[in-house]
Amino acid sequence: xxxxxxxxxxxxxxxxxxxxxxxxxxxxxxxxxxxxxxxxxxxxxxxxxxxxxxxxxxxxxxxxxxxxxxxxxxxxxxxxxxxxxxxxxxxxxxxxxxxxxxxxxxxxxxxxxxxxxxxxxxxxxxxxxxxxxxxxxxxxxxxxxxxxxxxx
Numbered sequence: 001x002x003x004x005x006x007x008x009x010x011x012x013x014x015x016x017x018x019x020x021x022x023x024x025x026x027x028x029x030x031x032x033x034x035x036x037x038x039x040x041x042x043x044x045x046x047x048x049x050x051x052x053x054x055x056x057x058x059x060x061x062x063x064x065x066x067x068x069x070x071x072x073x074x075x076x077x078x079x080x081x082x083x084x085x086x087x088x089x090x091x092x093x094x095x096x097x098x099x100x101x102x103x104x105x106x107x108x109x110x111x112x113x114x115x116x117x118x119x120x121x122x123x124x125x126x127x128x129x130x131x132x133x134x135x136x137x138x139x140x141x142x143x144x145x146x147x148x149x150x151x152x
Contacts, residue, residue, distance in 0.1 A: 016068050017068050022093075024070070025038050026072070027072035028053065028081060031073055042142050047142070068093060069088050069095050069096070071110070072098050076105060077106065089109065095111050098115075099114075100129065114137050
């Protein structure tokens with residue numbers, strides 16, 4: 001059976017996470033809530049990670065090279081998130097992004113981008129685009145990382 005493109009990207013992202021010593025999620029707005037959920041989900045497997053939901057966290061700290069940043073962003077073009085990624089990439093870690101589309105700034109800055117392609121929805125200025133695909137991706141990554149940890 002052929003592995004789908006999204007499954008291949010989930011496997012690749014999971015391998016990066018498995019090989020890392022430091023896992024940091026980054027998201028703003030509703031994406032921050034999903035990052036917090038991902039940290040809790042990974043912890044269920046004994047995988048410790050953290051999340052940043054404030055783009056004004058100090059960015060001049062040096063992360064270990066084995067750090068993986070997992071960026072969750074609907075648009076993939078949030079300026080504060082892009083600045084954070086650019087600062088982080090100076091330390092040679094891996095960047096995994098989960099965005100609504102593959103053609104955006106964050107996806108181009110990422111080592112792996114997992115796009116989910118859903119129709120954006122707004123009520124006034126409020127973005128109400130479904131986040132169900134993001135939860136599926138995050139949970140799939142968590143389960144795959146756990147599976148890899150059992151193979152050690």
